[in-house]
Amino acid sequence: MAELVRRGTTPVVAQALRSTAAATISYVVALQLSSEPVPLTAPLTALLVVQVTLYATLTTGIRRVNSVVAGVLIAIAFSALVGLTWWSLALIILASLAAGHLVRVDEFVPEVAISAMLVLGVTQVSDTAWDRVVETLIGAVVGLLFNFLLAPPVYVRTAGESIEDLARRLRTLLLHISDELTEHIPVARAAARLHEARRLDQDISQVDASLRQAEDSLRLNPRVREGLLHRIVLRTGLDTLEICTVVLRVLARTLTDLAKHRTDEPLFPPDVAAGLQALFGHLSQAVQSFAALVTTQVSANAEEAEARLAAELAKAKADRDDVAELLLFRVQQHPRQWQLHGALLAEVDRILDELDMDHRSRRLMEELDRHAQERRERFPRWAKARDRLRKSWSRLRRG
Template sequence: MPALPAALTRVLKRHNDPVVVQSVRSTVAGVLAYVVALELVPNPVPLTAPLTALLVVQVTLYTTLTTGIRRVLSVIAGVLIAVGFSDLIGLTWWSLGLIILASLVVGHMIRVDEFIAEVAISGMLILGVSNPGHEGADRVVETLIGAVVGVLLNALLPPPAFVEPAGEAVQELAAGLRRLLLRIGRQLRAGASREQTVAWLHQARRLDNEIARFDESLRRAEESTKLNPRVRRTEGAMARLILRSGLDTLEVCTVVLRTLCRSLADLSEQRRGRQPVYEGDLAAVLDELLTHIADAVDSFGRLITAQVTAGAERAEAELERALLDGRADRDRVAAALRAEADTGGAWDGWELHGALLANLDRLLDELDVEKRSRWLAAQLDSVGSVRRKRSVRVRVRRAGRRRGTG
């Protein structure tokens, strides 16, 4: 089979990209809304309809529905306020101020969120026309057309579930953690300097700052599985649960790793750059330990992605093996630190050594397979229990109605 051109391959890979999906659907919805409005509204240029469709259509069906409702409510509220003001006082500078203030207050009261300003905009546009009642009705109709077209487009042609991009985001974060852990271990073995420990801390902080971007990708994936006919309800709930818990675990690991880097930087500062942070066999064992934790983080990221697709057994086995080796190395590190302190007769900086061990323990504990399995089982049991209770209530109500009509 001949290979596809490189440009076509890139396009096919991006067919599930949120930017591509949003751009195509918004364009189609805007054109359709304009065509429908031309047929149903006397306005020769019904641009409110495509404008509404453009604002309503979101990258997921769930957000499209919620956005459409808020958009329609904001326009209707603005029109009603404008019509009421035009009948009472007309348009003056002070009435304009009153309508803006009233619209913003009403927008907050009806909780239209990002469309609060739309209440005031709709009111001002209607207040300035010669026939507010007629123009207001047309604007409401156009808004309804745009909202309906936008919702129907995403309902009849549902957008994809963005589970795969979210899984890639989890893997990207895991890869960043792995690179930093390997770097720390390698440079500790070579005799890390004060400058290197500070560089580790800066890299850990950058990873921490990236969490918001990863969380946004996961939020989109969670919303894309809600009300999506392409995704079975149980599968969607499972995917949301696995991805969210996985990202939360890696987020905790990022914070712990930043704290670990802080301890190493403080220890290097305490030694005033006169000698490496750790050296000899202790540095070598720390390198091995951090390498095993890095392998565990990498396996954990692959496990999260595999659990929402297929074939998680291999990643889970590699994670268990890396954690087992890591715990053995951790005990060796603790023994080496104790022996070094006893042999040297000095316990200076032991609180920093203790903080290092505590952070290593926390990393190993957060990635623990059995702990995660128990947590997932408990969450799934909780979800199943809620659904069973709902099913029982429905059956009881139905039985009661049958007895009442019998």
């Protein structure tokens, strides 16, 4: 039962239910307003207009209406001039595709040609054309009103689960690398860890898609306050984990290169290996705490995750300094592959820097400032009016 409830909140199920309801309602309305006996254009349009998020519904609905109207107008013009022949069909497809790019309907460019061909292929072109326009408008309006009156769900939790899953896989890979440092590692096993890191790097695109859906669900959604802040927190959090993933891939490559030179001995002496194990253990915990900090929705939980992250980073930095001293001592005695030891420390430093709380705070402020500046540049009059209202309010409070 719990699994059924969980599936009922997934984007796929929510999309299916919302699209079905909107298409059915638009068909019932079109039966009353259209002269067509079976006005299937209305439910078809509603089915395509209603998206998972309100923001996507608005942008998609406008582009779809534009594409259908453009196709209908082209069909009316061609039917009045030449009618339907093989060469006129070729011309109407070419003209429709060109018109689709001119009116900027993006992914709905083929819809312009489809609408034109459907209208051109019937006998009563003018009547059918306007009926098709009416049905399209009905489907689009029903789809838009459907999402206005029944606000779509917010998919922050889905994006958060994807980010947490990425962090768990990062943590697991770090622990696997840590467990192998005290023993002899064949080149094939080290290369397998490198391939695992590469797969992890490639899978980030799936997490990014989930996050983009969450970002769209936060835009223009009446359920959400401070939607911009939520989007920036999630986006910057994923950016940080993505950088850590790339650095971990480079770190795995460094260990693979080292394994090629240490074919009959462990990668590191016992004391260095023990220090690296402690370091990677604290790094793995820090990654998990960082993901919890980014995805938590409760302030108390956020403070707890921040405290855990600060503690793990402090321990990791102390371990890093100890390992650096041990490596320096060992390199002075046996300077084999010293450059790989330095690269390993540099990669650890990069991960620590990305997870650092001060670095994250600066990044959040920079992103907020950038969005504010973009909004000012896009809507200068609104920004000036808002500034005047704030100044007036300040003077009233002081007075």
